Amino acid sequence: MNSHAPNMRPVIRQLDEAAANRIAAGEVVERPASAVKELVENALDAGAVRIDIAIAKGGKALIRVSDDGCGMTAEDLPLALSRHATSKIDGSDLLDIRSFGFRGEALPSLGAVGRLVLTSRAQGFEAAQLTVTGGRLGAVRPAAGNRGTVVELRDLFFATPARLKFLRSDRAETQAIVEVIRRLAMAEPYVGFSLTDEDEGRVLFRADAEQGDLFGALQTRLARVMGRDFIDNALAIDASRDEISLTGFAALPTYSRGAAVAQHLFVNGRPVRDKLLTGAMRAGYMDVLAQGRHPAAVLFVTCDPHSVDVNVHPAKAEVRFREPDAARGLVVSALRHALAGAGHRSSSTVATAALQVAQVEPQRPSYQAPARPSGAAIAASFGFQAPGFSEAPSARVEPEPETDATEAPLGAARAQLHENWIVAQTATGIVIVDQHAAHERLVYERLKAQAAANGIPAQALLIPEIVELSEADAQRILSIADELAALGLVIEAFGGGAVAVREVPAMIARIDAPRLIRDILDDLADQGSSDRLRARVDAVLSSMACHGSVRSGRRMTGDEMNALLREMERTPKSGQCNHGRPTSIELKLSDIERLFGR
Numbered sequence: 001m002n003s004h005a006p007n008m009r010p011v012i013r014q015l016d017e018a019a020a021n022r023i024a025a026g027e028v029v030e031r032p033a034s035a036v037k038e039l040v041e042n043a044l045d046a047g048a049v050r051i052d053i054a055i056a057k058g059g060k061a062l063i064r065v066s067d068d069g070c071g072m073t074a075e076d077l078p079l080a081l082s083r084h085a086t087s088k089i090d091g092s093d094l095l096d097i098r099s100f101g102f103r104g105e106a107l108p109s110l111g112a113v114g115r116l117v118l119t120s121r122a123q124g125f126e127a128a129q130l131t132v133t134g135g136r137l138g139a140v141r142p143a144a145g146n147r148g149t150v151v152e153l154r155d156l157f158f159a160t161p162a163r164l165k166f167l168r169s170d171r172a173e174t175q176a177i178v179e180v181i182r183r184l185a186m187a188e189p190y191v192g193f194s195l196t197d198e199d200e201g202r203v204l205f206r207a208d209a210e211q212g213d214l215f216g217a218l219q220t221r222l223a224r225v226m227g228r229d230f231i232d233n234a235l236a237i238d239a240s241r242d243e244i245s246l247t248g249f250a251a252l253p254t255y256s257r258g259a260a261v262a263q264h265l266f267v268n269g270r271p272v273r274d275k276l277l278t279g280a281m282r283a284g285y286m287d288v289l290a291q292g293r294h295p296a297a298v299l300f301v302t303c304d305p306h307s308v309d310v311n312v313h314p315a316k317a318e319v320r321f322r323e324p325d326a327a328r329g330l331v332v333s334a335l336r337h338a339l340a341g342a343g344h345r346s347s348s349t350v351a352t353a354a355l356q357v358a359q360v361e362p363q364r365p366s367y368q369a370p371a372r373p374s375g376a377a378i379a380a381s382f383g384f385q386a387p388g389f390s391e392a393p394s395a396r397v398e399p400e401p402e403t404d405a406t407e408a409p410l411g412a413a414r415a416q417l418h419e420n421w422i423v424a425q426t427a428t429g430i431v432i433v434d435q436h437a438a439h440e441r442l443v444y445e446r447l448k449a450q451a452a453a454n455g456i457p458a459q460a461l462l463i464p465e466i467v468e469l470s471e472a473d474a475q476r477i478l479s480i481a482d483e484l485a486a487l488g489l490v491i492e493a494f495g496g497g498a499v500a501v502r503e504v505p506a507m508i509a510r511i512d513a514p515r516l517i518r519d520i521l522d523d524l525a526d527q528g529s530s531d532r533l534r535a536r537v538d539a540v541l542s543s544m545a546c547h548g549s550v551r552s553g554r555r556m557t558g559d560e561m562n563a564l565l566r567e568m569e570r571t572p573k574s575g576q577c578n579h580g581r582p583t584s585i586e587l588k589l590s591d592i593e594r595l596f597g598r
């Protein structure tokens with residue numbers, strides 16, 4: 001017997017408006033931060049250039065949002081508190097969304113679960129006020145006020161007390177509100193924001209409206225919100241493809257975080273948490289981050305509103321692109337291009353950390369060792385020694401004119417310490433280079449370039465491996481067969497839902513083809529794409545580079561050290577080794593003098 005089936009035929013009833021609003025509030029307003037987000041987005045849609053937010057008890061007792069936007073008239077107020085009443089769209093084209101809000105659910109939902117007072121004044125009209133308590137509307141009354149709107153929400157969820165049990169502490173809810181305002185402030189550099197905790201009488205966040213061109217205003221705003229260190233160590237991103245543009249800032253790999261807390265993505269100005277874009281960002285930083293580290297970036301995707309559906313979730317935190325591959329490809333290529341252009345540059349925080357531990361016993365960080373490739377691959381990799389080295393050199397360095405090498409970015413080699421550290425003198429300080437880490441990246445980039453030019457060698461299996469899949473999964477994996485073949489994995493249909501693995505990458509000594517196929521399918525289902533095989537191939541190339549590069553403990557001549565420095569300056573991504581460690585640290589003379597109290 002079905003436990004959900006009643007003994008008698010159920011009667012279909014029309015829910016009253018108050019119940020419908022409380023149900024809608026459960027989707028739109030999950031916590032105080034959700035209410036703040038909806039109200040601040042309404043203020044932005046109204047054209048506000050100054051938005052002030054006040055909260056109490058983590059937003060549970062009070063949320064007040066004041067703006068200087070276009071405001072509303074007395075006749076508008078009751079309509080604004082009706083479900084699905086909005087000024088943002090006319091309903092004729094639900095894909096042409098050019099505003100934050102468009103559902104017309106936020107205000108009636110908030111009024112259904114709290115005590116809401118709406119005061120507004122439009123240019124040329126008198127101010128008016130309307131009160132809503134638990135979904136019951138009061139009468140519109142005259143009020144005093146400047147142009148704009150003030151929304152005051154007290155006792156959130158008093159009408160649905162069960163929801164209060166699921167809220168976190170006042171401190172946690174306050175922090176969630178701060179994060180919402182920070183994200184919206186990043187997207188709107190020309191708007192001023194302030195967030196005040198009325199319990200403690202202190203300003204939790206403040207950002208005045210910025211001036212200048214958009215890139216300059218965004219840079220200044222991000223310095224306020226993300227911190228000066230982020231901007232000092234970030235690369236400007238400005239790329240476009242197929243009518244999609246990508247702008248923003250992405251930090252150097254050596255300026256990374258232990259969690260994905262410094263990743264902020266926006267689509268047409270709307271803060272989103274999108275798996276496709278997050279996966280694209282991860283792919284863009286592939287092979288330049290240490291194990292367990294996460295990139296920091298603030299990226300803005302801009303496209304025609306018809307190319308992206310923002311109406312897939314009530315909170316509008318998720319989006320769906322009409323051409324997801326184009327959006328993902330743009331993010332990946334733009335990030336890789338920017339990181340390659342950074343060359344030998346390493347984040348300034350590396351030098352800061354070095355200075356901080358100059359008088360403290362340093363702790364050696366733990367890094368995951370790369371997988372060891374086959375013996376033949378290791379032997380072949382020794383042919384990739386850097387130019388000018390006495391042991392198995394395979395490249396040439398053009399003679400440079402006799403100029404003062406201290407003017408070069410990485411300076412002139414002056415000493416080698418403990419047969420591992422190259423000390424170079426620059427015009428403004430010194431650079432310390434980890435010779436093995438630096439040469440490892442140089443050899444790795446050469447191996448990748450060779451693989452890209454000649455393809456990944458494939459090894460035919462004596463007996464093809466048959467992988468049984470569902471028909472849907474088989475079609476999905478076969479749709480990227482050409483991409484997999486370029487990486488040395490050759491598959492073909494074998495009837496029904498099965499696929500046959502004919503060839504595998506020759507450089508990977510042991511490969512579990514069925515497991516790899518299923519892992520790639522998981523990536524495709526979760527992110528719409530997969531870099532798993534590319535990562536496996538790169539891991540082998542990285543290990544080959546590690547075994548074929550200059551070892552720690554190797555004594556180098558002055559010419560060899562300078563040859564290494566010059567090649568670092570020419571090689572993309574040479575600021576970090578294959579495992580994400582910095583290859584060099586630059587110390588300014590002023591920093592060194594400060595260590596000695598000068």
